[in-house]
Amino acid sequence: xxxxxxxxxxxxxxxxxxxxxxxxxxxxxxxxxxxxxxxxxxxxxxxxxxxxxxxxxxxxxxxxxxxxxxxxxxxxxxxxxxxxxxxxxxxxxxxxxxxxxxxxxxxxxxxxxxxxxxxxxxxxxxxxxxxxxxxxxxxxxxxxxxxxxxxxxxxxxxxxxxxxxxxxxxxxxxxxxxxxxxxxxxxxxxxxxxxxxxxxxxxxxxxxxxxxxxxxxxxxxxxxxxxxxxxxxxxxxxxxxxxxxxxxxxxxxxxxxxxxxxxxxxxxxxxxxxxxxxxxxxxxxxxxxxxxxxxxxxxxxxxxxxxxxxxxxxxxxxxxxxxxxxxxxxxxxxxxxxxxxxxxxxxxxxxxxxxxxxxxxxxxxxxxxxxxxxxxxxxxxxxxxxxxxxxxxxxxxxxxxxxxxxxxxxxxxxxxxxxxxxxxx
Amino acid sequence: xxxxxxxxxxxxxxxxxxxxxxxxxxxxxxxxxxxxxxxxxxxxxxxxxxxxxxxxxxxxxxxxxxxxxxxxxxxxxxxxxxxxxxxxxxxxxxxxxxxxxxxxxxxxxxxxxxxxxxxxxxxxxxxxxxxxxxxxxxxxxxxxxxxxxxxxxxxxxxxxxxxxxxxxxxxxxxxxxxxxxxxxxxxxxxxxxxxxxxxxxxxxxxxxxxxxxxxxxxxxxxxxxxxxxxxxxxxxxxxxxxxxxxxxxxxxxxxxxxxxxxxxxxxxxxxxxxxxxxxxxxxxxxxxxxxxxxxxxxxxxxxxxxxxxxxxxxxxxxxxxxxxxxxxxxxxxxxxxxxxxxxxxxxxxxxxxxxxxxxxxxxxxxxxxxxxxxxxxxxxxxxxxxxxxxxxxxxxxxxxxxxxxxxxxxxxxxxxxxxxxxxxx
Numbered sequence: 026x027x028x029x030x031x032x033x034x035x036x037x038x039x040x041x042x043x044x045x046x047x048x049x050x051x052x053x054x055x056x057x058x059x060x061x062x063x064x065x066x067x068x069x070x071x072x073x074x075x076x077x078x079x080x081x082x083x084x085x086x087x088x089x090x091x092x093x094x095x096x097x098x099x100x101x102x103x104x105x106x107x108x109x110x111x112x113x114x115x116x117x118x119x120x121x122x123x124x125x126x127x128x129x130x131x132x133x134x135x136x137x138x139x140x141x142x143x144x145x146x147x148x149x150x151x152x153x154x155x156x157x158x159x160x161x162x163x164x165x166x167x168x169x170x171x172x173x174x175x176x177x178x179x180x181x182x183x184x185x186x187x188x189x190x191x192x193x194x195x196x197x198x199x200x201x202x203x204x205x206x207x208x209x210x211x212x213x214x215x216x217x218x219x220x221x222x223x224x225x226x227x228x229x230x231x232x233x234x235x236x237x238x239x240x241x242x243x244x245x246x247x248x249x250x251x252x253x254x255x256x257x258x259x260x261x262x263x264x265x266x267x268x269x270x271x272x273x274x275x276x277x278x279x280x281x282x283x284x285x286x287x288x289x290x291x292x293x294x295x296x297x298x299x300x301x302x303x304x305x306x307x308x309x310x311x312x313x314x315x316x317x318x319x320x321x322x323x324x325x326x327x328x329x330x331x332x333x334x335x336x337x338x339x340x341x342x343x344x345x346x347x348x349x350x351x352x353x354x355x356x357x358x359x360x361x362x363x364x365x366x367x368x369x370x371x372x373x374x375x376x377x378x379x380x381x382x383x384x385x386x387x388x389x390x391x392x393x394x395x396x397x398x399x400x401x402x403x404x405x406x407x408x409x410x411x412x413x414x415x416x417x418x419x420x421x422x423x424x425x426x427x428x429x430x431x432x433x434x435x436x437x438x439x440x441x442x443x444x445x446x447x448x449x450x
Numbered sequence: 451x452x453x454x455x456x457x458x459x460x461x462x463x464x465x466x467x468x469x470x471x472x473x474x475x476x477x478x479x480x481x482x483x484x485x486x487x488x489x490x491x492x493x494x495x496x497x498x499x500x501x502x503x504x505x506x507x508x509x510x511x512x513x514x515x516x517x518x519x520x521x522x523x524x525x526x527x528x529x530x531x532x533x534x535x536x537x538x539x540x541x542x543x544x545x546x547x548x549x550x551x552x553x554x555x556x557x558x559x560x561x562x563x564x565x566x567x568x569x570x571x572x573x574x575x576x577x578x579x580x581x582x583x584x585x586x587x588x589x590x591x592x593x594x595x596x597x598x599x600x601x602x603x604x605x606x607x608x609x610x611x612x613x614x615x616x617x618x619x620x621x622x623x624x625x626x627x628x629x630x631x632x633x634x635x636x637x638x639x640x641x642x643x644x645x646x647x648x649x650x651x652x653x654x655x656x657x658x659x660x661x662x663x664x665x666x667x668x669x670x671x672x673x674x675x676x677x678x679x680x681x682x683x684x685x686x687x688x689x690x691x692x693x694x695x696x697x698x699x700x701x702x703x704x705x706x707x708x709x710x711x712x713x714x715x716x717x718x719x720x721x722x723x724x725x726x727x728x729x730x731x732x733x734x735x736x737x738x739x740x741x742x743x744x745x746x747x748x749x750x751x752x753x754x755x756x757x758x759x760x761x762x763x764x765x766x767x768x769x770x771x772x773x774x775x776x777x778x779x780x781x782x783x784x785x786x787x788x789x790x791x792x793x794x795x796x797x798x799x800x801x802x803x804x805x806x807x808x809x810x811x812x813x814x815x816x817x818x819x820x821x822x823x824x825x826x827x828x829x830x831x832x833x834x835x836x837x838x839x840x841x842x843x844x845x846x847x848x849x850x851x852x853x854x855x856x857x858x859x860x861x862x863x864x865x866x867x868x869x870x871x872x873x874x875x
Binding site for chain 1: 469476479480482494495567568569
């Protein structure tokens with residue numbers, strides 16, 4: 026008897042978790058509830074069976090609200106435009122199909138209609154396999170298919186048909202207007218703002234990760250490290266994996282009217298570009314992380330790690346602190362340069378994230394980007410100098426060079442991101 | 451004037467590409483076209499305005515077909531069960547709500563109904579934010595919300611109501627039956643089979659990648675390498691990223707009836723597990739790849755790579771062929787052992803992929819898994835032996851140990867996959 030209860034508890038815990046994580050989801054549910062109640066009651070007080078077409082149009086309005094009301098304003102407007110466009114085009118083509126079939130005479134009418142319906146349905150279904158159509162016009166395709174069939178095949182006379190269409194269009198418009206009003210006026214969730222925040226947050230996370238990496242791997246040991254590697258690794262995965270989410274948000278944001286600091290023709294594509302650059306940079310930082318933390322197993326210490334553990338089982342091999350085999354001066358110079366560059370990359374990323382978040386333009390080039398260029402040039406000079414020539418065979422040389430060149434590579438990425446952010450202005 | 455034409459050409463090229471890549475998509479479009487034409491013509495010959503409710507039920511049938519017909523059988527059946535369940539539960543609860551409101555008397559009826567509709571709509575919307583509900587019951591939630599509102603708020607008398615419901619259920623059943631029949635009988639696409647093939651193909655790709663890596667990095671240079679690293683890297687990304695796709699297919703496959711070699715309670719979850727293990731293994735292979743191909747920049751040869759190039763700009767640092775600094779014997783031994791293990795991992799993966807694909811059980815442990823265990827033990831012994839003690843400071847030691855221990859790690863992964871595949875039998 027305890028089982029359904031514990032199931033219920035789990036359910037409530039999950040519901041609570043979702044609500045706490047993003048309270049706007051609770052508000053959104055309230056908004057949908059309110060809208061649907063309004064529409065329902067509107068029809069409750071105008072009995073449905075009063076007129077022939079009322080049943081249909083009440084259903085249309087409700088269907089519109091249920092189908093169209095999405096979490097963000099952009100997604101809602103996008104679906105409404107899809108519905109509207111789909112309905113209009115379908116009505117036009119459907120009526121044309123009827124006329125065509127009508128001219129052909131009684132005998133061929135059904136054959137022609139059938140053929141046209143078949144072509145339409147097959148073509149629409151096929152077009153939905155296009156990735157771009159799938160992403161933006163999927164709902165419109167469904168509405169188009171349904172409306173075309175109803176219009177072309179229905180047995181209505183022409184005047185009935187026109188009345189039916191009018192009714193349907195009015196009811197869809199009614200539903201759409203209510204949805205847009207509620208979605209914009211009551212605690213709106215803008216896809217554009219979400220996109221903006223996601224891009225800034227990803228960049229900020231990447232910056233923090235780099236600063237953290239610097240603190241853990243390049244500077245002298247501080248035992249009181251407050252952050253733990255596991256959770257940061259997860260954060261980086263989020264940054265790398267957010268591509269689908271970014272693309273969805275860009276698709277939604279382009280439907281949104283001006284709001285707050287965002288004009289109608291806000292360069293959403295540029296956000297997508299910055300997001301992708303950030304994710305590319307995150308890939309390189311992950312590689313650097315793997316480099317710095319890869320296996321240090323010395324002979325006699327080889328254990329087969331379990332595949333079940335989600336974390337990479339290798340402990341840190343290559344740690345500047347422990348690299349007592351490289352010559353002291355060389356080590357110190359490289360450590361300092363790498364540490365500086367890594368720190369500046371992290372700071373520059375955080376600064377850029379701040380600039381995106383607050384929409385305050387940075388001076389170009391900004392302080393940290395300048396520092397980063399100097400630090401990067403410094404490392405390149407170090408690599409080109411002959412101060413370490415005698416040590417080319419040393420056990421640490423290859424790793425030193427590897428880390429240093431990855432760092433200059435990351436610095437280049439950060440500079441590219443800086444350029445893209447400056448274009449945002 | 452050339453612009454719309456070239457747009458059209460692009461469109462046709464894309465359409466052609468999609469069709470060539472998966473001809474079943476063309477067939478699917480034909481199937482949908484056929485089904486919709488049949489349903490439409492059925493209503494064409496029974497004029498829609500003959501009875502009051504006919505309009506509604508013709509629309510229901512068409513809507514059902516348009517909304518429910520999906521690419522794979524499992525997805526179609528899943529959506530139908532969602533529709534059915536949603537409709538039934540909504541009818542029951544909706545009627546209950548009406549009774550409740552009716553007992554309260556004229557004055558409070560609308561208030562109670564409004565409250566109930568609000569609670570229902572808000573709760574349903576909120577539950578849709580649950581990831582599990584979103585993945586499996588999203589369509590059902592929409593149908594539930596719509597039907598509940600129509601049933602509870604409609605002004606029908608009870609007997610009209612029952613007739614309306616009967617009509618609706620009959621029409622939905624009709625649409626659903628037609629969809630299922632066409633989807634199962636005419637060139638069916640089974641989600642289970644897709645899942646099965648995807649898991650096998652991913653494993654096969656990973657196996658080929660490892661064999662390729664072995665050929666490129668461990669054995670003597672053959673200039674006529676037919677495969678190119680770039681395209682293989684993309685293949686590996688596919689293996690790592692296929693998680694969402696696998697999860698969708700498992701969700702669809704569980705709705706499918708027995709077909710071909712698959713019984714109803716086929717262990718689809720085990721496929722998901724194998725798929726995830728493969729993707730985990732692919733992550734490690736990618737790390738190994740990065741390790742083997744990472745930067746070899748010597749001083750004086752430092753160039754800043756452009757961030758625009760999608761390929762990792764580092765050329766191969768660490769190549770057993772070129773590692774002329776490590777002592778000859780040590781290098782040869784390690785090269786042989788690593789090469790063997792890497793080859794056996796690749797072969798074992800391909801063998802397991804073949805076993806999944808053909809559903810022929812391998813002897814346990816199979817030949818390649820046995821070889822792989824031996825090769826792995828061999829490397830562990832090498833790492834534990836003191837034959838290379840004097841070379842611990844050598845420039846290649848750390849990398850040798852790193853590669854070797856990554857390989858034993860990958861071997862462990864392959865053995866875990868082998869165990870999971872054996873459970874499939």
